[in-house]
Amino acid sequence: DAMVIQNPRYQVTQFGKPVTLSCSQTLNHNVMYWYQQKSSQAPKLLFHYYDKDFNNEADTPDNFQSRRPNTSFCFLDIRSPGLGDAAMYLCATSSNRGVLTGEQFFGPGTRLTVL
């Protein structure tokens, strides 16, 4: 089945130690998104790629970076994780049509713990 895959599902890192979360998709969608969802809060968009064009949200901290080497993969790099970065990180994709209809397909998320 076509889907959005996030690995790992659970990630533990130490304060200040760089960490990379990965997302892959078999939907061949143009657009890929990264969201941060803290406990008991709604998902918040960090940035998205429209093909190779990177779009950063204005309030996304510089500590968060992203790479999209090809259509299928997208990575979230947290350069120096702080305790406040502990959250669920959600990857989503959208087709060109989905950008118009609002339909995004979400992965299961990676829960990041910072010790």
Next chain:
Amino acid sequence: DAKTTQPPSMDCAEGRAANLPCNHSTISGNEYVYWYRQIHSQGPQYIIHGLKNNETNEMASLIITEDRKSSTLILPHATLRDTAVYYCIALQGANNLFFGTGTRLTVIP
């Protein structure tokens, strides 16, 4: 983008219709209303969207008032698997879905 207001929680008996309201009184003419839901420990799932006409798909129906200031998501026969947080989002263009606080729907056996 228009702000949306939803009740924080609702209960619904299994098998009955669940009617989830959303207020978006500042919505502009070209802003769509989207509904997503998030089941515990899963990513959000798209349900339905609309502009001004009522919409129906295999998951739900969306009723938008004539003045577009509010809408209702209807799950016609709620099941236990419909227990989730339901988000109503109003915006132009779908590249920035702003998830508000949502409504936590609990379907009771």
